[in-house]
Amino acid sequence: MTDGAGQRGLAIDIKGLSKAFGRTRVLHNLDLEVPWGEVLTILGPNGSGKTTLIKVLATLTRPDEGEVRVAGANIARLGQRTRRITGVVTHDPLLYDELTGYENLKFVCRMFGLDRIDDRIASVSEELGVTARLSQKTGALSHGLRKRFSIARALLHEPSILLMDEPDSGLDQEALAMLDTVITDRTGPTKTVVMTTHNLERGLALGQRLAILAGGAIAFEESVRSSSGAAALRKAYFHHTGARV
């Protein structure tokens, strides 16, 4: 936390973010502040820009306009630093089918230049319940197990900020409970989680703040504590997006 936003205690500070793919405007003048220690859940219909927002924060996509700061660092200039402190779970599991679970996780450790590789793999595998699957090729695993490995790979370097794009999709009840634990364990004064989901109940249960993304910008924000519940939020969601959740 070296400058402006970091000193104000913001994990993520986005000002005027715009992003278009060709003629399709995905994000438009989006502002968002996420303090340290918060779990922010972003809701939005398909095509509302949730994935693009996560990709921008993860430095996978360059913004067209606006300033994005993660832990006080402008990601356009300090992308390497941003990637070191963020763990990212995307739609795709980012696994090589022909490698085993262990080899996939070991590869991530080596890409990050981590030490104590076996300890880290053992720890996250146990947390995600995939220890028994480490020796299997990930191409032979079910969607849910691949998703668990995908979450495990994002946790290996013990990131301060966790960015998760619909991490609950395709998970069974046991895995969902594990995901809840992963998120809860990573809540604290120096940790922040930003996740997108279609599941309103899950968003309410795990998030401390909910935001609805519509028209390329944050259309609605509410603290879960002050929320009047799922029914009211569902109504707000319909009001802002015209879609049902």
Place this chain on the structure above:
Amino acid sequence: MNSVLTPILALLWKDILLETRTKDIVVSVMVFSLLVIVVFNFAIEPTPTLVALVAPGVLWVAIVFGGVLGMTRSFALEKDGENLHGLMLAPGSRDGIFFGKMLSNTLFMLLVEAIVFPIFTVLFGLSLAEPELVLVAFMATVGISTVGTVFSAMAVNTRAREVMLPLLFFPVAIPVIVGAVEATGFVLRDADLGETVQWVLLLAAFDAIFLVVCPFAFHLVIEE
């Protein structure tokens, strides 16, 4: 370890491990290169004069077209399941991804050349066991894989990736291919060393240019 070397070594380890499992790249490149050599061997009468004239061209057509095939596969592997995003999430410089992929492409091409060259020697009755030729092959392979890596990253995002890569690659790689063919010709004809050296210097110059320019281009190609 520094931020460039770490992903290079990790990628090299991963690509070698994957290749030992699938054998996709080395086998397809080797079979293609051998087929080209065998077809040319049947197509032309291998008299000593004719062989000395056409052999360098045949050899490098086989190696370069096979290499293009392998490089298409190399990046398709990263595109499947968006694994390229996985590489981009690592904290190291994007240069590390480029050089890691470039080195594994170079390694696989050199491996294929180590098998193809002796077979070429037998079929065409020429000795390729010349130290100068090893140097020429190495420098040409570095140049080809450097250009090929950046264009395969570009072509993999297109629908007709197998067609697009040769279209993008060959116009840019022509100086390296010409340099390799000419230098090989001079070595095989036991020509004056000075004539070989000028083509080797051309290869070195293009390798140096590509090794500086291609990583910059790669940054632009992989980020959306």
